[in-house]
Amino acid sequence: MRLISLLCALSVAAGASVALKAQEGEADLTKTAAAKKPVKKKPIKRGPEARQLFGAAKTPAPMAARAIGFYAKGCLAGAAALPIDGPAWQAMRLSRNRNWGHPKLVALVEKLALEAKEKDGWPGLLVGDLSQPRGGPMLTGHASHQVGLDADIWLTPMPDRRLSEREREDLSATSMLAADQVSVDPNVWTDAHVRLLKRAASYGGVERIFVHPAIKKALCEADAKDTEAPWTRKIRAYWGHHYHFHVRIACPEGSGNCEAQQPLAADDGCGDELTRWLALVKPKPQPVTPTPPAKPRPAKPGLTLDQLPADCRTVLSSGTDAPVVAAKPPVAVKAPPAAAKAPPAAPKKASAAK
Numbered sequence: 001m002r003l004i005s006l007l008c009a010l011s012v013a014a015g016a017s018v019a020l021k022a023q024e025g026e027a028d029l030t031k032t033a034a035a036k037k038p039v040k041k042k043p044i045k046r047g048p049e050a051r052q053l054f055g056a057a058k059t060p061a062p063m064a065a066r067a068i069g070f071y072a073k074g075c076l077a078g079a080a081a082l083p084i085d086g087p088a089w090q091a092m093r094l095s096r097n098r099n100w101g102h103p104k105l106v107a108l109v110e111k112l113a114l115e116a117k118e119k120d121g122w123p124g125l126l127v128g129d130l131s132q133p134r135g136g137p138m139l140t141g142h143a144s145h146q147v148g149l150d151a152d153i154w155l156t157p158m159p160d161r162r163l164s165e166r167e168r169e170d171l172s173a174t175s176m177l178a179a180d181q182v183s184v185d186p187n188v189w190t191d192a193h194v195r196l197l198k199r200a201a202s203y204g205g206v207e208r209i210f211v212h213p214a215i216k217k218a219l220c221e222a223d224a225k226d227t228e229a230p231w232t233r234k235i236r237a238y239w240g241h242h243y244h245f246h247v248r249i250a251c252p253e254g255s256g257n258c259e260a261q262q263p264l265a266a267d268d269g270c271g272d273e274l275t276r277w278l279a280l281v282k283p284k285p286q287p288v289t290p291t292p293p294a295k296p297r298p299a300k301p302g303l304t305l306d307q308l309p310a311d312c313r314t315v316l317s318s319g320t321d322a323p324v325v326a327a328k329p330p331v332a333v334k335a336p337p338a339a340a341k342a343p344p345a346a347p348k349k350a351s352a353a354k
């Protein structure tokens with residue numbers, strides 16, 4: 001179970017990381033310009049850690065449904081719960097309280113479960129994490145899953161009985177990997193897995209599906225033999241994701257502050273991209289003399305509430321069950337850049353009258 005959250009922790013998700021890099025890139029440019037002057041480092045004042053606040057929210061924000069911000073930096077208003085039991089699914093790891101999503105995502109998971117059972121010979125979905133009741137960063141696992149548009153679905157078929165709460169905590173998912181780590185294990189990987197993933201990719205609302213490179217390879221091979229139109233483009237290789245696949249839907253209508261990810265690459269990801277991924281995940285030969293353990297890197301500080309979109313403050317404080325949010329710290333006044341012309345001072349009385 002821990003393995004699964006760790007795997008998903010890696011799933012900043014390809015698209016997410018690209019967009020984040022773009023944001024970081026912009027920040028770096030300003031750093032270069034400012035780097036000429038030696039600046040005395042002041043201790044950085046950090047607001048409250050967003051993951052503590054969002055992790056404490058037990059109920060959704062009673063607001064209209066809205067995904068706010070980016071998949072890896074945002075929150076969710078008006079979340080819907082995926083019922084823990086359905087005619088073709090069971091939610092797992094109930095203690096985490098992460099069966100919440102944008103209503104569009106919840107509807108999509110339910111539809112996939114029903115259709116895969118009816119048409120693909122898939123006995124039902126075991127559903128892992130969606131989002132927290134108000135989205136946002138989490139105390140453990142996942143960099144994404146913050147805006148209610150990401151869902152993890154196990155590659156283990158659902159058993160034909162209702163699992164107890166205890167079993168839903170303890171049951172381990174099955175890895176699809178063969179011993180070589182670059183192909184799927186034919187003892188566990190089946191044509192029904194292919195049909196399930198093909199169906200998930202067929203839905204218009206689904207923008208990306210992340211799977212392990214070995215699974216992507218199996219799907220590319222299946223797609224090549226398929227007489228229907230190619231369908232693997234949305235399914236992209238990524239780290240982890242050999243116990244579950246990760247479905248991501250696009251920003252829904254009515255979510256004006258939802259930030260889209262980079263558009264999908266034009267190719268199907270079965271060529272050079274897959275070759276590179278397989279080389280990355282192929283186990284490296286062990287050195288004869290063991291290398292000394294690497295120095296542990298200092299933990300990266302989590303996102304603060306101030307780093308999330310401003311509307312996430314409202315999402316947190318909305319309703320009677322809202323977790324207590326500390327008052328907003330005073331905003332530090334930034335000096336205008338030297339080159340910028342100072343705006344003319346507004347008459348004091350006029351601005352006070354507004």
Ligand SMILES: [Zn+2]
Nearest residue numbers: 008011152246
């Ligand atoms: Zn995930």
